[in-house]
Amino acid sequence: xxxxxxxxxxxxxxxxxxxxxxxxxxxxxxxxxxxxxxxxxxxxxxxxxxxxxxxxxxxxxxxxxxxxxxxxxxxxxxxxxxxxxxxxxxxxxxxxxxxxxxxxxxxxxxxxxxxxxxxxxxxxxxxxxxxxxxxxxxxxxxxxxxxxxxxxxxxxxxxxxxxxxxxxxxxxxxxxxxxxxxxxxxxxxxxxxxxxxxxxxxxxxxxxxxxxxxxxxxxxxxxxxxxxxxxxxxxxxxxxxxxxxxxxxxxxxxxxxxxxxxxxxxxxxxxxxxxxxxxxxxxxxxxxxxxxxxxxxxxxxxxxxxxxxxx
DNA sequence: CCGATTTGACCCGT
DNA sequence: ACGGGTCAAATCGG
Numbered sequence: 480x481x482x483x484x485x486x487x488x489x490x491x492x493x494x495x496x497x498x499x500x501x502x503x504x505x506x507x508x509x510x511x512x513x514x515x516x517x518x519x520x521x522x523x524x525x526x527x528x529x530x531x532x533x534x535x536x537x538x539x540x541x542x543x544x545x546x547x548x549x550x551x552x553x554x555x556x557x558x559x560x561x562x563x564x565x566x567x568x569x570x571x572x573x574x575x576x577x578x579x580x581x582x583x584x585x586x587x588x589x590x591x592x593x594x595x596x597x598x599x600x601x602x603x604x605x606x607x608x609x610x611x612x613x614x615x616x617x618x619x620x621x622x623x624x625x626x627x628x629x630x631x632x633x634x635x636x637x638x639x640x641x642x643x644x645x646x647x648x649x650x651x652x653x654x655x656x657x658x659x660x661x662x663x664x665x666x667x668x669x670x671x672x673x674x675x676x677x678x679x680x681x682x683x684x685x686x687x688x689x690x691x692x693x694x695x696x697x698x699x700x701x702x703x704x705x706x707x708x709x710x711x712x713x714x715x716x717x718x719x720x721x722x723x724x725x726x727x728x729x730x731x732x733x734x735x736x737x738x739x740x741x742x743x744x745x746x747x748x749x750x751x752x753x754x755x756x757x758x759x760x761x762x763x764x765x766x767x768x769x770x771x772x773x774x775x776x777x778x779x780x781x782x783x784x785x786x787x788x789x790x
Numbered sequence: 791c792c793g794a795t796t797t798g799a800c801c802c803g804t
Numbered sequence: 805a806c807g808g809g810t811c812a813a814a815t816c817g818g
Contacts, residue, residue, distance in 0.1 A: 604795055
């Protein structure tokens, strides 16, 4: 309720104020401060403070004029795990306490793409396993910048048994790296960089999910993907975070300039590193965040039409 | 040559 | 003992 209100307010603010790249930096900062303050109030209302209280306050900064802003709330877990990784193998214990959430990525069949879409981050595959009871193997990915920047974000990709067009992407940890450079959506010339960068993703999809498709189709066909985000296993079993969603039409007003919220947040941090904190750090499995971002024109990888699919 | 992927072995929690 | 997750050597490919 509270967070939903906060999110509604956030969206309202962005929409009503027509936050655009041409807006002054001060205006945007002011609005974001307002929004965040409301959001934080909502958080405290929710009494999920136990989790939030330890967290450094989320900071919002407008990075540059390409209307990308970074929202981060660094956690001690990062340095903690860094140490543990260096000092010994304690990743297994740490795993339990890491933030984790799942996106169900639906790739519409017959569109030329059969595989999990690129989420704007660069991943390196480090393993694959056959999972008991699953028809398809699970792929394990970690951030490409794990060593160069100590980024500990990982994800698992598994194709759904019931619907081959659905991929369950489970993210763990947040990106602490500077992912602006390799990200196809964040680059000044997305299309060129994307086709180049998606090389490995494309290949990986072919090898991993046995459905080779032409690279050329990807950029277009991502537009029909659906992503559902849900949070998992973050400790709390309390139903304090009812699911909520934006109506699909809300974002897609066709005005690119007004899509700062969707394109910026999603491409930079929303799905990649910010969402676990922002969305629902303490939800039970029955509660999940659902987010619509239909015609995300600039959001090249095309997260779209997220709905409460129900799990 | 360098970075990504593959894949069997290994580790850990249950 | 078993299953899930990670490691790392071998391999691939630009």
